[in-house]
Amino acid sequence: MKTMARAKPKKAKAVAAAPVKRxxxxxxxxxxxxxxxxDVVWIDxxxxxxxxxxxxxxxxTTREEVAKKEGKFEEKKVYDEFxxxxxxxxxxxxxxxxxxxxxxxxxxxxxxPPDKGAGERDPKLIELRPLREFLKQEVHPVVGMxxxxxxxxxxxxxxxxxxxxxxxxxxxxxxxxxxTFTIKAIxxxxxxxxxxxxxMDYGLPEAFKVSIDADGATVLLPDICKTDERWxxxxxxxxxxxxxxxxxxxxxxxxxxxxxxxxxxxxKEPVKPEDAKPAxxxxxxxxxxxxxxxxxxxxxxxxxxxxEKAPEEL
Numbered sequence: 001m002k003t004m005a006r007a008k009p010k011k012a013k014a015v016a017a018a019p020v021k022r023x024x025x026x027x028x029x030x031x032x033x034x035x036x037x038x039d040v041v042w043i044d045x046x047x048x049x050x051x052x053x054x055x056x057x058x059x060x061t062t063r064e065e066v067a068k069k070e071g072k073f074e075e076k077k078v079y080d081e082f083x084x085x086x087x088x089x090x091x092x093x094x095x096x097x098x099x100x101x102x103x104x105x106x107x108x109x110x111x112x113p114p115d116k117g118a119g120e121r122d123p124k125l126i127e128l129r130p131l132r133e134f135l136k137q138e139v140h141p142v143v144g145m146x147x148x149x150x151x152x153x154x155x156x157x158x159x160x161x162x163x164x165x166x167x168x169x170x171x172x173x174x175x176x177x178x179x180t181f182t183i184k185a186i187x188x189x190x191x192x193x194x195x196x197x198x199x200m201d202y203g204l205p206e207a208f209k210v211s212i213d214a215d216g217a218t219v220l221l222p223d224i225c226k227t228d229e230r231w232x233x234x235x236x237x238x239x240x241x242x243x244x245x246x247x248x249x250x251x252x253x254x255x256x257x258x259x260x261x262x263x264x265x266x267x268k269e270p271v272k273p274e275d276a277k278p279a280x281x282x283x284x285x286x287x288x289x290x291x292x293x294x295x296x297x298x299x300x301x302x303x304x305x306x307x308e309k310a311p312e313e314l
Contacts, residue, residue, distance in 0.1 A: 035100055035183065037087030040196045040245060043099070044081040045181035049172070050111070056178065059171075078203070081184045083196040085245060092117050092172075095179055102183045110179045118172035125168040126157075134164060190246055194219070197241045202234040216250030217242060226255060 035041060047060040058070040064079035084090050086099050094116030102108050114120050129149070134141045141147070141164045145156045149166065158165035187193040190212045198219075199205040209220035225231040239251050 035086055035102060035104070035186065037100065038245065039086045040083055040187040040193050041086055041099065041104075042081040042083050042184040042196075043181055044184055045179055048178040048180075050176040050178055059177075083187070083200045085200075085241065088244070092177070094177075095181070098179075099181075099183060102181075104183050104186065107180065107182045110181070112177040112179065114174050114176065117175065117177045118170040119174075121169050121174035125154075127154075127166050127168070128163045129166055131159070131162045131164055190217075193245050194242060197238055197245060201237040201241060202231060212246075212248070216248045216252065217246070218252045218254060220254045220256060 044062050045060075046058065046063060046066055048056040049059055050056055058066065058072050061067050061072070062079055062082055064073065067073040067077075067079060084099075087096060089096070092112060094112035095110065097116075098108065098110045131141070134147075139147070141156050141159050143156055143159060147154055147156060147166065152168050154166040154168040155171060156164055157167045187196045191210055194210050194212065194217055195205040195208070198208055198210075204222065204224070207222040207224070211218050221231075235253060242248055242251050
């Protein structure tokens with residue numbers, strides 16, 4: 001399903017990346033007050049499927065309260081206004097065209113037919129696969145399960161008689177769609193466009209330090225990018241989009257490793273005078289006691305009768 005919602009990225013340790021609410025801006029700097037192709041804008045939206053019976057089914061939104069109300073809330077998804085590059089085929093054609101006519105900060109309703117949405121359904125993209133093919137991979141297929149076979153993503157629509165029907169069409173193919181959306185802001189400066197691209201392709205835009213000069217863009221990576229496998233893939237999209245949006249000749253990604261200062265050794269506590277005092281007093285007490293025992297032993301020997309004394313004492 002072609003949606004714009006993002007998976008929730010890991011949190012950067014050094015810099016908080018809380019969602020930034022943007023006030024409507026950008027239109028006052030344009031004589032026409034309109035959005036142009038190549039602009040980077042933030043969009044807030046609800047996407048609905050219009051069913052044949054007249055009801056609607058939510059398939060995507062940036063609004064958490066709407067997702068919860070419709071029973072579509074996903075814990076791992078980020079619900080916040082989302083940056084896109086206008087007119088570059090990143091979203092459904094009908095929505096892309098409508099954004100070019102939108103006013104910043106003004107809500108807009110839009111109905112998109114299949115030919116301006118995800119296209120018509122193609123019967124050739126529906127296949128029957130043997131059930132054993134799934135069981136060999138320890139997969140127990142059920143209707144509605146999303147699978148990946150031969151590098152293609154599809155949805156299981158039927159499981160009968162040892163066979164599984166897989167539909168490789170876009171789940172929105174053949175559907176009439178309805179959007180309610182608001183363009184919240186336009187990226188004004190080159191630095192803001194660069195941050196928007198990072199947010200669009202990876203997330204955590206506030207965790208990156210960026211600078212732009214005549215030679216190109218320099219991006220100081222947060223520590224999380226050093227070990228995050230997602231970044232190893234996302235950085236190539238960032239490079240392509242930065243070149244497309246900003247036309248810069250060079251993009252540098254900088255990793256910084258700072259040696260931690262050595263920990264100071266714990267100082268040994270000096271022996272307090274009072275700690276030694278009891279021992280000294282104890283020694284003084286022991287000395288008189290020993291002298292008394294020696295004197296008592298000598299007196300006992302003097303009192304012995306002559307026959308019990310040792311020969312040398314006679």
